[in-house]
Structures are given as structure tokens and as C-alpha cells.
Amino acid sequence: MNKQLMYGTYAIGEAAIQAGCTCYFGYPITPQNELPEYMSRRLLEVPGGVFIQAESELAAINMVLGASVAGARVMTSSSSPGISLKQEGISFLAGSELPAVIVNIVRGGPGLGNIAPAQSDYFQATRGGGHGDYKTIVLAPASVQEMADLTFLAFDLSDQYRMPALILGDGMLGQIMEPVVIPARKKKKLPEKDYILTGARGRPARLVKSLILDTRQMEDHNWKLVRKFQRVKQNETRWESFLLEDAEMVVIAYGTAARIAKGSINRLKKEDPDIKIGMIRPITLSPFPEKIIRETAGKVSDFFVFEMSTGQMVEDVKLSLEGRGTVHFYGRPGGVSPTPAEVARIMARHYPQSKSTGKK
């Protein structure tokens, strides 16, 4: 497909279609309504395509479970309050080891909050979100192109590891238009879906469940999920390094916050070419790129975490650093997107004084 101007939500939708997604179930909620609208149109053109506007988020995520266990590539999307409602189903998907792609176009919270871009669902997304011991794969795009690219990845990882994959966007990424190329699907070698329900013809009956009454077996199942996630961590952790080579301070931010922070870094460098600020942008929030952060701590002692929340990822940064370095935090919750100039001011304030070139 040629380069075209697309909304973030449309880019996810088209990438999903190209990735072989044949089923979408969802419930309207701002700021992501353009995605179900897009899917309702596009799935009409896909052989076997299924679109249902469900009666609730609960119903939608359980239709996802049904389509997944029937063997389809399936997606749902929502925004914060709706994702809270889906958590029961996400826990069941994780427990039953079923793949699914779940998009959260995050808005300000808690409660009904507002409809502006926020990063306040980081904890919910990266800690499982629902009940029980489990984790999901969480991908954080920072551009419309990446919304498309990570959608392909989400379907593949979800199928490969048989676990739900979340795409954590926000109201800004969903609503902006940017040039994007939706590539054709590169078919990856994935494990055969030998668990799906098709009717017990010529094989023993299959059972997909998360109920394990025997406590020892349940314990084994929990550890199995942990081992699976360790494999994900080993193989699939992704991040972007920006000007990390000779950095005196490293910014850690993801998604829209990372875009703003990049603008801030460029701005500061323009003002003072000797200022050395780099950035690590986690692309997978779960698994979190803790190794690169820890390694960087050998060379850099100041870390600046910027989030559009009161501070959630900053905890993972501190856990990754294991006490090394100093962590500065700047948070803007409630749906506020500060300008690069605002963030640059705060960044400069935390830039190590001894390294400062003194120009201003």
C-alpha cells in the first residue's frame, strides 16, 4: 500500500485487516469510536468478516473469547472505563491461554474522567489488569506508523505465545493524522492452533478452560504462565534509543509523552548544542525494557521520567535501576498534553549542573 494520510485509529484498523483479523467486537466510547466504525465498514469486505457492536464491553470481550477459541484472529478496542469492564474477560483469556488483540486508546481518569489523551492506565495494562497472577504483552506506539506496525506485531505475538496483547495508545495518537504505509502481512511461522474448537471430528474432544480446582495443578499453571512470560521478556522486549551514546541525562518516556520529550530534547540541543540528553523509549511496556535501563545506569546517573500520569512507569524505571542513579519525575495527569517547551524547561532544570555548559 502506498503512503497515505491516516488517523491513528484507522491505521490500527487497516493493519488489523491486513494482519488477517476477521472479527471485531466492541462498544462505543470516545476517543476511539473511529476504530469500530472503520472495522464495521472494512469487515464487510473481508470473507467471513464478523463485526458486532456488542451490548457492553463485557459482552464484547467475551465474544472475543469465543471467536478466539474458534480459531479466528480477533480484536476489540475501547478507552479506559471500557477497558476496566473488559478486565474479567482479559483474565479469562490469559487463564485459558487464548490470543486476542485489545486496543486501549487511553483517556483521562479515574472514573468517567475526560476524553483527553492520558497515560493513566499503565498500571492496569502492565500488571495484568484483571484478577489472578498473569501478565499480558503491552505495546506502546508513538506514531500513526507505529500504530500500524505494532498491530501486526500484536497479532503475531499473541498467537505465538497464546496470550492477550494490548496496544496502549492515547486520545492523541488515536485522533491525529499522519502519513503511514500499511505493509502487506509478512507471514511468520507460528505454532499450529491445536487447541481451537472445531467440533470433535476425527480427534478427541477439546476443552479450553481456566478453572483448575486442584491447587497443585493451579500452582503449576501459574508457574507455566510465568515461564511463558519470561520467554516473552527474553525474546520480545523492544525499545528505541535516541542520542544515548554520550548522554549525560537519559529521558524515559513512551507513546505521546515520548514524542513530546523528543521535541523537548531537540529544542534544548538547538539552544545549546553541548547539552547531552538521550532517551530510552519503551515500545514494549510489558515486558519492560529493564536491561537497557540498568545498563545505561553504568554510564549515566540522571534519569528523567516524563509521563502523562501522576507517575506509574516511573516505578518500573526505579525497579530496573535497582537503586542506581537519580530518578527525576515530571507528570501531567488528567488529559493534559504539555508542549515540548514546557517539558524542556523542566528537563533543563534537572540536567546535571556539573555537566551544564553554562550557556543559556
Next chain:
Amino acid sequence: MKKVYSRPKSLKKVPMHYCPGCGHSIIHRLIAELLDEMSLRETAICVPPAGCAVLAYNYLDIDMVEAPHGRATAVATGIKRVRPDNMVFSYQGDGDLAAIGTAETLHTANRGELISVIFVNNAIYGMTGGQMAPTTLAGQITTTSPSGRNTKTEGPPIRVCELLSTLENTTYLERVAVNSPANIKKTKKAIKKAFQHQQKKTGFSLVEILSSCPTNWKMDPLKSCRWIDEIMVKEFPLGVIKEVKC
């Protein structure tokens, strides 16, 4: 000698865990017989409920997936839309279908999903230990309605078939019981009809089965069967509530 009775192939050779006099084992067997007789074992996909019958997968030898409490028809919707040629049915209790899962039930029926629902109404929450259900009768004592269900504050029992009958896309709704040999025969016929409606793609089908829970009703099995005849059917009249010709 001619063999007149044997275990259906779709029923696993294991003893059931259900209490003496519980209706689930009878209903499981009827389903298994029909899966054999209608040659559906290889296309059937069942969504069992949360509750005592969650363990239906230990007994029915067909593909199954467990749904969260109340969400069986949403899960069944997802399966049926992906696999329209499979026989997809949910097996749900009264709390599952008419309390926590009311919205899913109503909207699945309203969309006319081509699935069948086996709805077991025993007027109580069985597995959790006998709490008040949406179908608990007026005045009925349960562990959470110690003075009997007060219809002024707790509402009267919900008649699911009648409620769903107003929806255009429901095409077969019948209420039966498994408290006597004659009623068991009628139940089997009703489930067969529901499966046939699904095969002919007429619309949403549901069979409500009045079934006893002697343990939580605190009655012996025989008295439980009589209680269905004498008390329960007055609130939940038996018969075809709605049928659109297939």
C-alpha cells in the same frame, strides 16, 4: 436379548458428581442422547456455565469452552459467527442466565444468534450454597432470603421464556421439566427442536428446564419432584411459549 438402554457415545464413562435427585445428570444424558441420535457429536461446541454444571465438560465428550459467569451467550456468539456450521449451545443456570448474564441473554436473543440455550431453572443458586436466584419463588426461603422472597423489595421471579418471547428474532422458546418420565421425554423433544431450529437457521432457541435441587431446597428427591409439579409450574407454566415455524 435386545439391548434397549445403553450409555450414549457422547457421554463419558465416569460417575457424575451431582447430588442425588439433581436434574443436571438427567439433562446431560438427554443432550448426549440427542448428540448421538442427530449425529451432532462431531460438530457440537458447548459453553457450560459457572455453577454446578461447570463440570459438564467432565461428562459430555464434545468440544467445550468455559465462559465467565453470565457470559456464555456472548462466548457462544463469537464461536457461532466464526463457525456457522457447528452446533453451538450454551448450558446455563438461572443465576447465570437471568441475573449476572441478563444483558448477554437478552441481546444474544435479540440479535437472533443461531445458537441454542439449555436453561436449567432450579429457582436457586446451587453451587454457592442455596442463595436467592432471579427465579426464586415468592416466599421461598433461601440462605439470603431467610424470611422468604419478598416480591415487593426483591421482585417476583423472572419468567425468562415469556420475557424473551417479545423479541422478534427468538424463534423457539419452550418450558419443560425433568421431574417425571413423561416430562423427561418432553424435555428431550424440546431440546431436539431447539437444535433443529439452529440447524434450519430460523433464529435464537432456548429451552427452559425446571429441575430440582434437593440439597438446597432441603427436600428429598421425591418431594422435590412433587414440588415442581405442585408449586413451581404455577409460577412457570410448562409448554411452548413461542415457536416460529422452521
